[in-house]
Amino acid sequence: MLEIKGLEVKLEEEDKQILKGVDLTVEAGSVHAIMGPNGSGKSTMSYVLSGRDGYEVTGGTATLNGEDLLGLEPEERAAKGLFLAFQYPVEIPGVGNMTFLRTALNAQRKLRGEDEISSADFLKLVRAKAKELKIDAEMLKRPVNVGFSGGEKKRNEILQMAMLEPKMCILDETDSGLDVDAMKLVSDGVNALRDEGRAFLVITHYQRLLDHIHPDVVHIMANGRIVKTGGPELAMEVEKNGYADILSEVA
Amino acid sequence: MMVALLKPKLDALEARLAALSLPEGGWSAAARKDALSRLGATGLPSARDEYWKYTRPDTLNAPGAPRAAVFEGSETPIFSQRDRLKITFVDGVFDPAQSDALELEGITIERLAEAGTKDIHWAKDLYGVLEARGQSPVERPLAALNTAFATDGILIHVTGTPSKPVSLVYIHRDEVSDAILHHAVKVESGAEITLLENGPAAARFNKVLEVEVADGGKFHHVRAQGRDHERRAATHIFARLGEESLFKSFTMTANGVLTRNECVIEFTGDDAVAHVAGASMGDGDFHHDDTVFVTHDAVNCESRQVFKKVLRNGATGVFQGKILVKKDAQKTDGYQISQSLLLDEDSQFLAKPELEIYADDVACSHGSTSGAIDDTALYYLRSRGVPRREAQDLLTLAFLAEALDEIEDDSLAGEIRERLDGWLARRRG
Ligand SMILES: Nc1ncnc2c1ncn2[C@@H]1O[C@H](COP(=O)(O)OP(=O)(O)OP(=O)(O)O)[C@@H](O)[C@H]1O
Numbered sequence: 001m002l003e004i005k006g007l008e009v010k011l012e013e014e015d016k017q018i019l020k021g022v023d024l025t026v027e028a029g030s031v032h033a034i035m036g037p038n039g040s041g042k043s044t045m046s047y048v049l050s051g052r053d054g055y056e057v058t059g060g061t062a063t064l065n066g067e068d069l070l071g072l073e074p075e076e077r078a079a080k081g082l083f084l085a086f087q088y089p090v091e092i093p094g095v096g097n098m099t100f101l102r103t104a105l106n107a108q109r110k111l112r113g114e115d116e117i118s119s120a121d122f123l124k125l126v127r128a129k130a131k132e133l134k135i136d137a138e139m140l141k142r143p144v145n146v147g148f149s150g151g152e153k154k155r156n157e158i159l160q161m162a163m164l165e166p167k168m169c170i171l172d173e174t175d176s177g178l179d180v181d182a183m184k185l186v187s188d189g190v191n192a193l194r195d196e197g198r199a200f201l202v203i204t205h206y207q208r209l210l211d212h213i214h215p216d217v218v219h220i221m222a223n224g225r226i227v228k229t230g231g232p233e234l235a236m237e238v239e240k241n242g243y244a245d246i247l248s249e250v251a
Numbered sequence: 252m253m254v255a256l257l258k259p260k261l262d263a264l265e266a267r268l269a270a271l272s273l274p275e276g277g278w279s280a281a282a283r284k285d286a287l288s289r290l291g292a293t294g295l296p297s298a299r300d301e302y303w304k305y306t307r308p309d310t311l312n313a314p315g316a317p318r319a320a321v322f323e324g325s326e327t328p329i330f331s332q333r334d335r336l337k338i339t340f341v342d343g344v345f346d347p348a349q350s351d352a353l354e355l356e357g358i359t360i361e362r363l364a365e366a367g368t369k370d371i372h373w374a375k376d377l378y379g380v381l382e383a384r385g386q387s388p389v390e391r392p393l394a395a396l397n398t399a400f401a402t403d404g405i406l407i408h409v410t411g412t413p414s415k416p417v418s419l420v421y422i423h424r425d426e427v428s429d430a431i432l433h434h435a436v437k438v439e440s441g442a443e444i445t446l447l448e449n450g451p452a453a454a455r456f457n458k459v460l461e462v463e464v465a466d467g468g469k470f471h472h473v474r475a476q477g478r479d480h481e482r483r484a485a486t487h488i489f490a491r492l493g494e495e496s497l498f499k500s501f502t503m504t505a506n507g508v509l510t511r512n513e514c515v516i517e518f519t520g521d522d523a524v525a526h527v528a529g530a531s532m533g534d535g536d537f538h539h540d541d542t543v544f545v546t547h548d549a550v551n552c553e554s555r556q557v558f559k560k561v562l563r564n565g566a567t568g569v570f571q572g573k574i575l576v577k578k579d580a581q582k583t584d585g586y587q588i589s590q591s592l593l594l595d596e597d598s599q600f601l602a603k604p605e606l607e608i609y610a611d612d613v614a615c616s617h618g619s620t621s622g623a624i625d626d627t628a629l630y631y632l633r634s635r636g637v638p639r640r641e642a643q644d645l646l647t648l649a650f651l652a653e654a655l656d657e658i659e660d661d662s663l664a665g666e667i668r669e670r671l672d673g674w675l676a677r678r679r680g
Pocket residue numbers: 011018036037038039040041042043044045054087
């Protein structure tokens with residue numbers, strides 16, 4: 001599904017190399033987790049994959065189902081099925097959450113040459129999905145993420161994912177800031193979407209999330225590279241011992 | 252004023268007067284004569300006047316209207332789908348064929364051209380009166396010119412709460428038409444009315460609206476100017492507000508080479524509320540000026556000024572807004588915000604926010620900003636599949652939203668939003 005080869009990225013404005021050759025393959029139907037120390041480049045990788053400005057790709061490739069991602073506009077990547085749940089969801093004053101969801105959904109459909117969703121179907125869909133995530137109607141009426149608590153913002157990201165039904169879902173620390181119950185809701189939301197044709201890349205610092213969303217593969221990113229890949233037991237090891245052992249082992 | 256500075260203003264006036272004739276007879280004659288003498292003392296605005304620092308008055312002063320091509324839009328005119336009392340002026344001339352009968356329960360409604368020649372009329376205490384009060388501390392010669400020479404207008408006496416809005420429709424047909432209209436609205440105690448205005452009116456339009464709201468009365472005003480490209484307009488609203496009254500005025504402007512909208516509000520009764528707001532979109536050869544002057548001369552009144560301008564391709568936006576709080580106007584709550592969204596580096600926003608406060612127990616704030624589209628928000632929207640242009644437009648509408656929030660009636664606000672949305676979408680193609 002997602003194939004990253006030798007990806008090297010520096011900041012556009014500064015001479016600062018952040019990704020130094022990332023290799024990562026996520027197969028359809030699987031859940032991969034990425035862990036790694038602060039500042040190792042996890043968010044940068046997710047931004048670069050989704051097409052954020054400010055980064056320069058100096059080497060390597062990234063493809064989604066065999067198609068080059070890096071040459072596409074962010075909206076084209078989204079239409080092809082890439083979704084990033086942001087570590088820091090963005091507040092957009094003046095744009096209602098419902099308008100935002102409907103515009104996004106219809107824009108993707110249009111880019112894929114599909115018909116727009118009817119207002120009635122949209123309302124039905126959004127209400128059902130919001131209910132599952134315990135997002136109340138009042139929150140849907142408010143401007144996107146404005147005045148949302150940290151946890152509400154994260155749930156709102158998952159609501160967007162549930163509405164857009166992307167193929168490749170990258171979750172950047174969606175668990176940070178969630179209370180225990182919300183963590184369960186969010187995980188259920190993710191698990192409900194798991195299927196053959198979809199893959200997840202879950203960036204997290206904590207084993208806790210991985211208790212709910214069982215990953216098939218766990219990667220450790222450090223200093224702009226994937227330095228170790230293993231099974232779920234790798235996350236346990238990080239939880240217990242931190243990164244020191246792993247880092248010294250690969251150094 | 253120094254004679255040397257006054258001379259060109261008087262010369263401009265003389266040239267202008269040569270092209271105008273003073274309507275005669277009736278109660279309005281005295282008001283017109285008074286206005287003319289006020290005008291004789293000030294002359295017309297000059298580019299050297301502080302108040303006209305950002306907007307050139309010459310084409311508004313000129314004896315003839317500069318040519319303006321008639322804009323042929325394909326969309327149905329705004330407000331046309333709603334239940335309303337419609338009154339149409341074509342190039343400033345009343346058109347009975349496109350107007351409803353001037354009858355509506357709760358109000359009396361007459362044309363200035365007809366009622367102005369009577370000997371006795373309620374409007375005598377209003378017509379030109381608020382305009383004259385509004386001449387100090389800053390002179391507004393184009394408004395005095397209007398009082399003197401207005402050829403027509405609508406006089407509305409609101410004694411109840413009519414079931415539908417009065418809707419003034421201005422149509423532009425003649426490329427050199429020069430329209431001068433003067434409306435006066437008196438809202439009696441406890442009465443309420445909504446006034447709608449739309450359309451380009453003429454190649455050049457000088458309009459005054461005087462509004463007196465008595466204790467507990469309510470006045471709502473929603474106006475749409477545009478989408479024609481070449482017209483020029485100088486408009487004034489003068490409002491005087493009684494105790495516990497409400498005044499709300501919102502203007503949407505799109506295009507127009509020159510628009511100067513002045514709004515002069517005076518609180519004379521306690522506990523009253525006045526909100527003035529504007530959302531404008533300018534593209535290219537566009538100059539849009541909102542000049543607002545709010546005087547608090549009563550206790551515990553609330554005023555809000557919310558002006559938002561979206562500018563691109565070298566468009567210019569101007570905001571001059573003042574809150575004057577007199578010595579005894581305690582507990583005044585005055586708020587003023589003017590913001591521009593500059594979609595490119597050629598466009599400019601010139602703002603002059605002013606507070607002048609003589610009371611000690613007040614809460615007044617003002618702010619003015621200029622900025623570009625928020626890149627992070629743009630990226631966020633795009634990452635959800637919204638194409639760049641559409642995302643930009645969504646953020647543009649979001650920027651204007653605070654001004655639209657000032658429209659009390661949700662369906663009117665919705666109609667304005669739809670228009671703006673439609674115009675943005677049309678540009679995207
Ligand atoms: N725009 C930027 N300007 C300056 N430095 C940047 C920028 N973007 C990323 N960096 C730097 O790149 C490195 C990687 O940052 P990134 O946010 O990708 O880390 P991360 O692995 O997601 O960390 P965390 O676990 O704390 O979220 C950090 O050192 C960060 O300071």
